[in-house]
Amino acid sequence: MARSIPPPPKGGRRIPAPLCEVPGCTESTRERKPFCTKHVAEHGYVRELLAQLAEVDRELEAIRRKGSSAVNVHGTTAGDLLGFLAENGPRSLPRLARDLNLPVALVKSFVTALSRAGRVVTKRTERGALRVELQGPAVANPSQAVSANRRRVRSA
Ligand SMILES: [Zn+2]
Secondary structure, eight states: OOSOOOOOOTTSSOOOOOBOSSTTOOOBOSTTOSSOHHHHTTHHHHHHHHHHHHHHHHHHHHHHHHGGGGOOTTSHHHHHHHHHHHHHOOEEHHHHHHHHTSOHHHHHHHHHHHHHTTSEEEEEOTTSOEEEEEOSSOOSOHHHHHHHHHHHHHHO
């Protein structure tokens, strides 16, 4: 033992501080917490949100592989789609996909499943596009329907 070897820095090799698990957040975390200081305050809410996002990811991935049979008509994305139609009125399939920021093929799978479940109806427009419309007990919140109708009238 000639020369003393300097001890490795505390904690071993330097590992870059882990990043906050909230998508899009670039803050690093402390004390091996999953979230940055800002987001750790919203811990419960964030966890729920992340779980929901993970579930949506799993569902979308399953739909890519298996098509409309993998759609959960009571899931978050289906709910978003129905909510959007309730709020904004009927939409063509491509427009709906654009508005929801999802690929057309994916939205088509949702529309197929929701149509089987009796939640939406589809019609061909004169131009050959598929028009998607809510069906049945349409809106949970009637005041929303009224304001959506007003908007439609005003913009017509
Ligand atoms: Zn964060």
